[in-house]
Amino acid sequence: RKEVEQDPGPFNVPEGATVAFNCTYSNSASQSFFWYRQDCRKEPKLLMSVYSSGNEDGRFTAQLNRASQYISLLIRDSKLSDSATYLCVGDSGGYQKVTFGIGTKLQVIP
Amino acid sequence: DAGVIQSPRHEVTEMGQEVTLRCKPISGHDYLFWYRQTMMRGLELLIYFNNNVPIDDSGMPEDRFSAKMPNASFSTLKIQPSEPRDSAVYFCASSLSRASTIYFGEGSWLTVV
Numbered sequence: 599r600k601e602v603e604q605d606p607g608p609f610n611v612p613e614g615a616t617v618a619f620n621c622t623y624s625n626s627a628s629q630s631f632f633w634y635r636q637d638c639r640k641e642p643k644l645l646m647s648v649y650s651s652g653n654e655d656g657r658f659t660a661q662l663n664r665a666s667q668y669i670s671l672l673i674r675d676s677k678l679s680d681s682a683t684y685l686c687v688g689d690s691g692g693y694q695k696v697t698f699g700i701g702t703k704l705q706v707i708p
Numbered sequence: 709d710a711g712v713i714q715s716p717r718h719e720v721t722e723m724g725q726e727v728t729l730r731c732k733p734i735s736g737h738d739y740l741f742w743y744r745q746t747m748m749r750g751l752e753l754l755i756y757f758n759n760n761v762p763i764d765d766s767g768m769p770e771d772r773f774s775a776k777m778p779n780a781s782f783s784t785l786k787i788q789p790s791e792p793r794d795s796a797v798y799f800c801a802s803s804l805s806r807a808s809t810i811y812f813g814e815g816s817w818l819t820v821v
Contacts, residue, residue: 700750
C-alpha cells in the first residue's frame with residue numbers, strides 16, 4: 599500500500615464550482631502534511647500546509663482528519679487558473695522524508 | 709532570489725550512455741532531494757542529503773544510479789548505463805530544515821532512446 603494515496607482524476611468542473619479532493623495516508627506517525635500544486639510541465643510548488651485545526655487561504659481550505667487518516671483540499675469558486683495537478687504530501691513520521699501522492703488533476707472548464 | 713538550479717533542462721541520449729544531472733540548491737538550505745516523476749508512478753524520492761551527507765537512498769532504483777553531494781552548493785545524479793525505462797523528469801529540490809517547504813528546480817527532462 600502506498601504511504602499517500604489520492605484519486606488521480608481528472609476532475610472536470612465548471613468555473614465557479616466548489617471542488618474537494620481527499621488524500622489518505624497510511625503512516626499514523628506522520629506529523630506534517632502539505633498540498634502542492636503542479637502546473638503542466640512545471641515543477642511542484644507549495645500551495646499550503648495542513649494544520650490539525652484546519653486552515654484557510656482565500657478560496658482554499660485544507661483539513662486534517664487524524665482519526666480516519668486523511669487530508670482534504672477544498673477549492674471554492676473555481677477559476678480557470680486553478681487548473682493544475684494537486685499533490686498531497688505527508689512526512690514519514692518526524693523525519694525529513696516526505697511522500698508525494700500521485701496527484702489529482704483538476705480541469706476547470708469555462 | 710535564485711531558486712534551485714538544474715542542468716541540463718533536456719537531454720536525449722542513447723541507451724547505454726552515461727547521464728549526469730546537476731543541481732545547485734538554494735543557498736543555506738540543509739536538505740537536498742532528488743526526485744523522479746513519471747506518469748505511471750508519480751513523484752518518487754530517490755535520495756536525500758542533509759548537510760551533504762546521504763541520509764536515505766532507499767529510493768534509488770538500482771546500482772546504475774548514484775548521487776553525490778561534494779559540497780553544500782552542488783549535487784549530481786548519475787545514471788550509468790542508461791536504459792529507456794529511465795526516461796522521466798528528474799527534479800532536484802532543497803529545503804531549509806525538517807518539515808519546511810521543499811523548493812523544486814525546473815527539472816531535467818531525460819529521454820533515453
